[in-house]
Amino acid sequence: MIAKCGTLYRPPADGRPGSGGVWEHSALSSYKPPKFAYRPPLELRSGERRQHTVVVVGAGPVGLTAAIDLAQRGTPVLLLDDDDTVSVGSRGICYAKRALEVLDRLGVGDACVAKGVSWNVGRTFFRDEEVYNFQLLSQPDHKRPGMINLQQYYLEEFLVERARQLAEIDLRWKNRVVSVSQSDDRVVLQVETPDGGYTLESDWLIVADGARSSIRRMLNLEVEGRIFTDRFLIADVKMQADFPAERWFWFDPPFHRGQSVLLHRQADNVWRIDFQLGWQADPEEERKPAKVIPRIRAMLGDDRLFELEWVSVYTFQCRRMSDFRHRRVLFVGDAAHQVSPFGARGANSGIQDADNLVWKLKLVIDRQAPDSLLDSYAEERQFAADENLMNSTRSTEFITPGSPASLTFRNAVLTLARKYPFARALVNSGRLSVPSILTASSLNTPDEESFGGAMFPGAPMDDAPLREAGRDLWLLDAVRDRFVLLYYAESLSAAAAAGLSALAASDLPVPLELMLIVARGGVVPVAAWRVLEDLAGRYAERYDATDGTVYLIRPDQHVSARWRRADGRRIHAALARATGSA
Amino acid sequence: MATLNTESNFKEVGKRHFRAFSPGDDFYAALIDTHRGLTDEQSAVLNARLILLLANHIGELAVLREALSIAREDL
Numbered sequence: 001m002i003a004k005c006g007t008l009y010r011p012p013a014d015g016r017p018g019s020g021g022v023w024e025h026s027a028l029s030s031y032k033p034p035k036f037a038y039r040p041p042l043e044l045r046s047g048e049r050r051q052h053t054v055v056v057v058g059a060g061p062v063g064l065t066a067a068i069d070l071a072q073r074g075t076p077v078l079l080l081d082d083d084d085t086v087s088v089g090s091r092g093i094c095y096a097k098r099a100l101e102v103l104d105r106l107g108v109g110d111a112c113v114a115k116g117v118s119w120n121v122g123r124t125f126f127r128d129e130e131v132y133n134f135q136l137l138s139q140p141d142h143k144r145p146g147m148i149n150l151q152q153y154y155l156e157e158f159l160v161e162r163a164r165q166l167a168e169i170d171l172r173w174k175n176r177v178v179s180v181s182q183s184d185d186r187v188v189l190q191v192e193t194p195d196g197g198y199t200l201e202s203d204w205l206i207v208a209d210g211a212r213s214s215i216r217r218m219l220n221l222e223v224e225g226r227i228f229t230d231r232f233l234i235a236d237v238k239m240q241a242d243f244p245a246e247r248w249f250w251f252d253p254p255f256h257r258g259q260s261v262l263l264h265r266q267a268d269n270v271w272r273i274d275f276q277l278g279w280q281a282d283p284e285e286e287r288k289p290a291k292v293i294p295r296i297r298a299m300l301g302d303d304r305l306f307e308l309e310w311v312s313v314y315t316f317q318c319r320r321m322s323d324f325r326h327r328r329v330l331f332v333g334d335a336a337h338q339v340s341p342f343g344a345r346g347a348n349s350g351i352q353d354a355d356n357l358v359w360k361l362k363l364v365i366d367r368q369a370p371d372s373l374l375d376s377y378a379e380e381r382q383f384a385a386d387e388n389l390m391n392s393t394r395s396t397e398f399i400t401p402g403s404p405a406s407l408t409f410r411n412a413v414l415t416l417a418r419k420y421p422f423a424r425a426l427v428n429s430g431r432l433s434v435p436s437i438l439t440a441s442s443l444n445t446p447d448e449e450s451f452g453g454a455m456f457p458g459a460p461m462d463d464a465p466l467r468e469a470g471r472d473l474w475l476l477d478a479v480r481d482r483f484v485l486l487y488y489a490e491s492l493s494a495a496a497a498a499g500l501s502a503l504a505a506s507d508l509p510v511p512l513e514l515m516l517i518v519a520r521g522g523v524v525p526v527a528a529w530r531v532l533e534d535l536a537g538r539y540a541e542r543y544d545a546t547d548g549t550v551y552l553i554r555p556d557q558h559v560s561a562r563w564r565r566a567d568g569r570r571i572h573a574a575l576a577r578a579t580g581s582a
Numbered sequence: 583m584a585t586l587n588t589e590s591n592f593k594e595v596g597k598r599h600f601r602a603f604s605p606g607d608d609f610y611a612a613l614i615d616t617h618r619g620l621t622d623e624q625s626a627v628l629n630a631r632l633i634l635l636l637a638n639h640i641g642e643l644a645v646l647r648e649a650l651s652i653a654r655e656d657l
């Protein structure tokens with residue numbers, strides 16, 4: 001038996017039962033975390049006290065996303081992190097299609113997909129039989145897969161690399177925020193560094209300091225929800241194995257009776273295995289290699305060689321802050337909400353928080369939208385958080401039933417699932433992260449005409465393959481991060497085109513880019529517009545587009561409004577509404 | 583003759599579901615919530631009442647016999 005382990009044992013970061021603790025053992029052999037250089041900040045060198053536009057606290061996946069997005073929009077941003085490396089150990093692995101689309105916009109999508117393991121199929125086993133499997137992405141012709149698996153440290157590395165290319169980002173490692181206060185016109189921060197402390201002032205503060213958010217505490221804000229009384233052993237194992245790139249989930253398998261097990265493949269031949277342990281398990285004992293190795297061996301069922309990379313014992317919770325906005329302080333990611341990992345809704349939803357917030361903040365900073373637009377960030381992302389919390393809570397209840405009655409029903413569903421389709425649909429081994437459809441958002445303009453399909457106002461856009469000037473491209477890469485009017489045409493009169501061009505050039509609340517989508521083989525030349533050919537007819541199909549259909553798209557690629565006929569007045573009004581100026 | 587429907591059949595009038603799993607999950611959560619805080623004995627009583635209510639609602643004995651027989655499989 002070859003199972004090499006390091007000897008570094010960390011004391012539990014927060015070992016009190018029920019507090020969402022984590023007990024870790026590390027031996028990380030295949031990955032060497034980078035060390036980022038700390039430099040004494042300008043304020044300490046020169047004593048100067050500058051007013052910043054935006055400060056982001058926390059260079060985890062969510063803070064990095066926010067900072068890069070702001071910088072790409074031309075806003076200078078100061079990003080502070082109390083550490084000087086990426087997050088190591090067993091954390092996020094599954095990044096969903098929507099997060100990848102946002103990462104594409106930030107310039108790191110390709111790096112993540114190239115390094116990660118793409119997958120679409122999940123299988124669920126009960127005892128020794130497969131009872132159910134699912135396809136994440138049932139449609140063809142999307143740029144990104146349903147999910148990739150990638151160790152969180154790679155995601156963070158790629159984001160840090162990207163952040164360092166952007167002159168607008170001042171990224172400061174080993175800068176810990178120790179106090180925060182705000183008045184009507186600014187936020188004041190105290191920051192500690194290895195060279196001492198300094199004071200910062202900023203117009204806006206984005207808080208991305210994670211689940212234990214100290215800033216939340218500094219501002220005396222509560223986070224409420226539910227803690228699950230179960231423990232999970234999360235092991236990352238390096239081994240050669242030819243298991244397919246699929247998500248495998250077992251309820252009550254022969255090798256781990258009475259509990260559940262989850263297996264995922266990650267980059268570098270590292271596999272993630274989650275063992276449910278039960279509440280009675282002793283976390284100190286369970287993370288010892290002498291306990292872990294036999295569990296893995298029983299599961300693999302052969303004498304395959306493997307190395308333990310990292311072992312942690314977790315308890316999970318589902319909770320959120322009641323308000324993500326506190327005037328000039330905006331909470332994103334785990335600081336704002338925390339979910340159990342069954343559903344991969346943590347980082348995935350945090351990235352969408354940043355995606356939702358940044359364009360709004362940019363418009364408010366540039367005085368193109370009223371301050372109240374930021375309330376819609378809280379409104380939309382609290383709605384999304386509730387959906388994520390609900391789905392994660394339900395999955396956790398199914399996976400770790402809280403009472404004998406709940407366990408009886410769970411097992412009844414599983415015994416019926418193999419033969420009866422209705423029961424398969426009830427099997428809940430994790431409803432994996434999909435973006436929220438913001439149908440109730442106050443920024444939407446409700447439909448006045450009838451549309452088929454799923455591109456309701458508030459929906460995140462479906463992708464579609466297009467061609468532009470002989471070059472293939474994807475719809476989402478074409479629309480990127482601005483307000484866009486998509487005009488679908490089989491024909492377009494010169495007068496109509498001129499009318500819309502005049503609209504775009506007129507006094508709109510925000511700039512609007514016009515794009516023309518034509519059916520395959522169609523030619524509708526309009527000078528000064530981008531013309532995209534709907535190669536496979538997917539745009540027409542997914543957007544239920546007929547000659548003259550227009551969609552107004554938000555900078556975060558959500559549908560804002562749509563009509564069967566373009567009408568300048570209505571477009572103007574919808575744009576005002578989408579920017580909070582209606 | 584009426585037969586037992588074993589395809590997924592949960593729905594809610596007036597509610598638009600964006601994800602196929604949502605109505606089934608809504609039902610399942612309501613079921614588990616109804617049991618919350620009960621003793622095992624009380625849960626058994628609740629289940630018995632629930633079956634009687636639903637059986638009466640279905641009414642058609644052919645359908646009910648089919649369900650009874652499937653429920654007993656492998657026991």
Ligand SMILES: Cc1cc2nc3c(=O)[nH]c(=O)nc-3n(C[C@H](O)[C@H](O)[C@H](O)COP(=O)(O)OP(=O)(O)OC[C@H]3O[C@@H](n4cnc5c(N)ncnc54)[C@H](O)[C@@H]3O)c2cc1C
Pocket residue numbers: 057058059060061062063080081082083087090091092093094095152175176177178208209210211213214215234314332333334335341344345346347348349350
């Ligand atoms: C076992 C496990 C599996 C998971 N699996 C998935 C998954 O498959 N998919 C998924 O999407 N999510 C998953 N998650 C969740 C995911 O890891 C988190 O949602 C994600 O890390 C949140 O990112 P964040 O940027 O909000 O916070 P964090 O990643 O926690 O980053 C916070 C940053 O802030 C810094 N910081 C904290 N306080 C201060 C301060 N006072 N001053 C300066 N800096 C500070 C920290 O050093 C850190 O760098 C999983 C989590 C666990 C535990």
